[in-house]
Amino acid sequence: MSIIKSAFRVLRFGSAKNQLFSLESKTCRAFSVCNKLRQDASDANASKINFYVDENKEKGYAILKLNKGPVNSLNLEFLTELNIQLEKFEESKEIKGVILTSSIPNIFSAGLDIMEMYQIKQDRGSQFWTALQETWIKLYGSNKIYIAAINGHSPAGGCLLSISCDYRIMSKGPYKIGLNETLLGIKAPFWFRDTMINTIGYRETEKALQLGKLYSSEEALAVNLVDELADSKDLITKAEEQMSKWCAIPTVARELTKSSMRRDTLSKLIAQREADTQSFIEFTQRDSIQKSLRMYLESLKKPKKSSA
Numbered sequence: 335m336s337i338i339k340s341a342f343r344v345l346r347f348g349s350a351k352n353q354l355f356s357l358e359s360k361t362c363r364a365f366s367v368c369n370k371l372r373q374d375a376s377d378a379n380a381s382k383i384n385f386y387v388d389e390n391k392e393k394g395y396a397i398l399k400l401n402k403g404p405v406n407s408l409n410l411e412f413l414t415e416l417n418i419q420l421e422k423f424e425e426s427k428e429i430k431g432v433i434l435t436s437s438i439p440n441i442f443s444a445g446l447d448i449m450e451m452y453q454i455k456q457d458r459g460s461q462f463w464t465a466l467q468e469t470w471i472k473l474y475g476s477n478k479i480y481i482a483a484i485n486g487h488s489p490a491g492g493c494l495l496s497i498s499c500d501y502r503i504m505s506k507g508p509y510k511i512g513l514n515e516t517l518l519g520i521k522a523p524f525w526f527r528d529t530m531i532n533t534i535g536y537r538e539t540e541k542a543l544q545l546g547k548l549y550s551s552e553e554a555l556a557v558n559l560v561d562e563l564a565d566s567k568d569l570i571t572k573a574e575e576q577m578s579k580w581c582a583i584p585t586v587a588r589e590l591t592k593s594s595m596r597r598d599t600l601s602k603l604i605a606q607r608e609a610d611t612q613s614f615i616e617f618t619q620r621d622s623i624q625k626s627l628r629m630y631l632e633s634l635k636k637p638k639k640s641s642a
């Protein structure tokens with residue numbers, strides 16, 4: 335939204351302005367549908383702490399640590415809470431940037447909660463998908479600086495969170511990152527795909543998405559899926575060093591540059607959020623998709639084989 339707003343300020347006249355205005359108002363309508371949901375989510379989760387926020391107003395940035403055990407999977411309530419927090423950051427005058435990480439050892443995020451796609455009622459499915467779209471629009475479209483400190487596995491929706499940031503540092507170790515949707519028998523949505531293309535390029539994305547490739551940290555560095563590797567113990571320090579560097583850039587120039595780079599990709603989803611939600615519902619309700627999801631869920635729940 336903020337990027338759309340900045341773009342709106344810059345493009346004062348002509349059809350581009352009208353187009354952005356219409357995109358913005360569609361987005362606002364979709365957001366207002368989520369308001370009740372947000373209240374429900376904050377009531378239901380009042381006793382749980384699904385993430386921690388450590389704000390350092392002096393330095394001008396915050397650290398947001400995902401904390402929804404066991405694997406930071408993204409369900410409706412969690413996304414709704416995250417969206418509220420992202421909005422708070424966006425409105426903050428003191429916070430220039432956010433380091434996004436996880437408090438769960440070896441896991442950044444396991445991506446979408448598969449239970450939100452398996453045998454789910456249409457209403458819930460559409461609320462879930464709307465919340466996910468909102469998270470991406472807020473993160474990818476943010477005026478703030480987002481640095482992902484990827485402390486562990488980051489498949490599918492977890493990868494989407496990190497590639498929506500401006501810079502990625504990943505822990506060295508036996509961790510995997512990538513858009514592995516085809517391995518679940520599903521297709522990555524076009525906005526996941528486009529964010530990936532913007533990060534690692536068309537050809538690499540074409541291979542990665544078809545193969546459902548999960549990259550090791552070294553492989554991820556080699557294709558620019560991440561920008562830097564760090565020993566786990568140094569991850570946050572490195573992210574903070576990087577954040578100081580980004581914070582030192584003149585803000586308006588950086589924001590306008592970011593928005594000019596991301597506007598077209600964002601506009602594509604903003605212009606067709608409802609159709610995209612319908613397509614998610616239609617796709618996930620297919621018998622063949624439900625069967626694939628069931629098999630994938632079973633494979634996750636199988637007792638792990640001993641490597642000995």
Ligand SMILES: CC/C=C\CCC/C=C/C(=O)SCCNC(=O)CCNC(=O)[C@H](O)C(C)(C)COP(=O)(O)OP(=O)(O)OC[C@H]1O[C@@H](n2cnc3c(N)ncnc32)[C@H](O)[C@@H]1OP(=O)(O)O
Pocket residue numbers: 404405407441443444445446447448449487489490491492514515518520521522523613614617618634635
């Ligand atoms: C038109 C478009 C339509 C649809 C588009 C949909 C796009 C989808 C995007 C997604 O994000 S789909 C989710 C993809 N995620 C994955 O494939 C990750 C699966 N998980 C793992 O590989 C591993 O769990 C791990 C993240 C590597 C962590 O491994 P670890 O050994 O540490 O944990 P374990 O596997 O034992 O898991 C603990 C516990 O959590 C459950 N789990 C794991 N991931 C998910 C998930 N994404 N959703 C729901 N639940 C998940 C797992 O089953 C275990 O449960 P249990 O304790 O009850 O056995």
